Amino acid sequence: MTEAAVAVDGVTVRYGDVLALEDVAFSVPAGRICGLLGTNGSGKSTLFRTVIGMLTPERGTVRLHGHPPARARARGVVGYVPQAEQVDWAFPVRVVDVVMMGRYGHMGPTRRPRAADRAAVADALERTGLTDLAHRQIGALSGGQRKRAFVARGIAQGARVFLLDEPFAGVDKGSEATIVEVLRGMRDDGRTLLVSTHDLASVPDFCDEAVLLQQRVVAHGRPEEVLTPQRLLAAFGVGAGTGRAV
Amino acid sequence: MEALVEWFAVPFQFDFMRRALLVSVVAGAVCAVLSCWMTLIGWSLLADAVSHAVLPGVVLSYLFGLPFAAGALVFGAGSVALIGVVRRTSRVKADAATGIVFTAMFAIGVVLISRIPSDTDLMHILFGNVLGVSDADIAQILVMAAATLLVVLFKHRDITLFAFDPTHAHAIGLNPRRLEALLLGLLSVTVVIALQAVGIIMVVAMMIIPGATAYLLTDRFERMLVISVAVSVGASVLGTYASFHLNVATGGTIVVAQALAFTLAYLFAPRQGVVWRGRARTARAGETVPAR
Ligand SMILES: Nc1ncnc2c1ncn2[C@@H]1O[C@H](COP(=O)(O)OP(=O)(O)OP(=O)(O)O)[C@@H](O)[C@H]1O
Ligand SMILES: [Mg+2]
Numbered sequence: 428m429t430e431a432a433v434a435v436d437g438v439t440v441r442y443g444d445v446l447a448l449e450d451v452a453f454s455v456p457a458g459r460i461c462g463l464l465g466t467n468g469s470g471k472s473t474l475f476r477t478v479i480g481m482l483t484p485e486r487g488t489v490r491l492h493g494h495p496p497a498r499a500r501a502r503g504v505v506g507y508v509p510q511a512e513q514v515d516w517a518f519p520v521r522v523v524d525v526v527m528m529g530r531y532g533h534m535g536p537t538r539r540p541r542a543a544d545r546a547a548v549a550d551a552l553e554r555t556g557l558t559d560l561a562h563r564q565i566g567a568l569s570g571g572q573r574k575r576a577f578v579a580r581g582i583a584q585g586a587r588v589f590l591l592d593e594p595f596a597g598v599d600k601g602s603e604a605t606i607v608e609v610l611r612g613m614r615d616d617g618r619t620l621l622v623s624t625h626d627l628a629s630v631p632d633f634c635d636e637a638v639l640l641q642q643r644v645v646a647h648g649r650p651e652e653v654l655t656p657q658r659l660l661a662a663f664g665v666g667a668g669t670g671r672a673v
Numbered sequence: 674m675e676a677l678v679e680w681f682a683v684p685f686q687f688d689f690m691r692r693a694l695l696v697s698v699v700a701g702a703v704c705a706v707l708s709c710w711m712t713l714i715g716w717s718l719l720a721d722a723v724s725h726a727v728l729p730g731v732v733l734s735y736l737f738g739l740p741f742a743a744g745a746l747v748f749g750a751g752s753v754a755l756i757g758v759v760r761r762t763s764r765v766k767a768d769a770a771t772g773i774v775f776t777a778m779f780a781i782g783v784v785l786i787s788r789i790p791s792d793t794d795l796m797h798i799l800f801g802n803v804l805g806v807s808d809a810d811i812a813q814i815l816v817m818a819a820a821t822l823l824v825v826l827f828k829h830r831d832i833t834l835f836a837f838d839p840t841h842a843h844a845i846g847l848n849p850r851r852l853e854a855l856l857l858g859l860l861s862v863t864v865v866i867a868l869q870a871v872g873i874i875m876v877v878a879m880m881i882i883p884g885a886t887a888y889l890l891t892d893r894f895e896r897m898l899v900i901s902v903a904v905s906v907g908a909s910v911l912g913t914y915a916s917f918h919l920n921v922a923t924g925g926t927i928v929v930a931q932a933l934a935f936t937l938a939y940l941f942a943p944r945q946g947v948v949w950r951g952r953a954r955t956a957r958a959g960e961t962v963p964a965r
Contacts, residue, residue: 479840479843479844480843481840481843497846500843500844500845500846501846502846503845503846505844506844507840507841507844509838509840509841513840514838515713515837518713518836518837519713519888519891519892519893519894519896519897520833520837520893520894521892521893524893524894525837528834528837528838528841529845531830531831531834531842531845531847532845532846532847536827537826537827537828537830538830538831538834539830564892564893567892580841584845
């Protein structure tokens with residue numbers, strides 16, 4: 428098998444006294460969608476922050492296509508779609524401006540866009556179905572469209588590994604289907620997606636594999652292997668077949 | 674018409690008025706640019722803090738006959754660093770750390786001021802002395818303004834990205850910490866520029882009002898920059914002239930002019946203004962105005 432797109436090995440992260448991740452190890456091969464499941468406070472966002480190198484683990488290593496996080500960032504390997512609460516939706520930027528921010532790593536020091544950057548942005552908008560909304564202010568979009576705008580930013584960036592934190596929170600079924608379609612298209616291009624979600628019902632639909640997280644990796648495998656009633660009961664305190672778990 | 678021309682032309686014959694206009698326009702323009710990021714990130718308190726924390730630096734410069742900018746810059750940048758240290762190394766929250774550091778610095782300045790021989794100097798430090806700026810002051814202001822605008826010209830897109838989404842900045846290999854430090858450095862320099870125009874107490878107005886006004890008028894950052902500068906420069910010119918004709922304090926008049934501009938935008942901005950929003954609500958619900 429080729430090298431893993433995401434390889435997390437023995438990662439332990441602490442915030443002061445709070446142990447957020449303990450000896451977390453798993454790897455995801457390239458071209459897969461991996462669901463990251465866990466309750467509030469199970470460490471999903473912490474894991475994402477560690478993977479992009481915002482947090483340095485106390486122990487353990489992260490590799491993205493074989494590179495440590497700093498090198499992977501410098502090469503534009505990682506794209507990050509933030510949790511909705513982390514975004515200032517009233518910020519005076521348009522959709523096209525946000526997507527253009529994905530290109531900054533490819534530009535000169537003043538980040539002046541060139542033709543190639545404009546083309547990449549137009550293509551990313553097209554693929555996420557946002558071309559007609561390109562000149563809207565970012566907050567003047569529906570929940571699903573907002574998510575797609577950030578996905579478009581990652582596409583324009585050319586990221587090979589994508590981290591999406593709760594992309595389906597506050598998104599209706601129709602929008603969710605559109606996003607899933609976009610994500611599948613990206614996977615079919617050989618990109619790797621790590622998607623945290625509470626929406627257990629949709630996991631078997633669009634994930635190739637799933638990681639159940641509760642400070643440690645409780646289970647990792649095909650979605651139907653991971654989403655067994657016992658494991659869900661252990662991790663979420665709910666039975667199988669339940670919709671949203673929190 | 675003639676009266677209007679005269680209103681502008683007569684004061685312009687005086688050398689001190691031309692200098693005052695130069696200083697207030699330059700300070701207004703630079704502050705306006707920075708104020709866009711201050712309002713968007715939510716750094717108003719920080720801007721206020723830095724402006725007060727430079728007091729001991731200004732007083733020491735006075736006492737030792739140094740260029741005012743030297744002391745002010747040292748204390749401005751130093752207090753920003755100190756706020757960061759207190760915040761990171763204790764459980765005290767950012768706003769409390771800011772409040773402690775800036776009042777402490779200001780207090781040190783007040784103590785030092787008792788050493789200043791005349792009360793006029795004190796008033797100038799606190800409330801500005803734009804009608805009496807020296808050649809040396811003007812030179813310092815022009816150098817600092819040029820440096821600030823040059824950095825902004827090259828780095829404004831990175832700074833805006835930092836303001837909007839520091840995590841993404843980090844993910845694509847930029848250094849948000851360094852961008853934050855750059856913006857804080859620019860903030861310190863800008864505060865020192867504005868000191869001469871409106872004095873320590875009112876610098877914060879120049880650092881917030883233009884950006885906040887522009888924010889009510891547009892949804893695009895580039896336009897926000899342009900509007901902010903236009904509002905601020907307009908207020909500087911009108912304020913300086915009005916203070917001449919009314920024979921009142923120049924710094925205060927400039928800030929009053931800015932506050933008027935904000936009030937107009939607050940009431941009548943095309944989409945954000947409370948007057949139109951009130952009407953839209955009474956007209957019919959559900960018909961929100963589409964974004965540009
Ligand atoms: N900045 C912080 N300081 C201290 N503890 C933190 C911090 N951020 C997170 N934690 C703790 O670390 C643990 C994991 O948090 P994390 O945000 O990673 O969870 P999560 O799985 O993303 O939760 P959610 O589903 O609510 O987003 C929690 O116990 C949380 O309280
Ligand atoms: Mg989270």
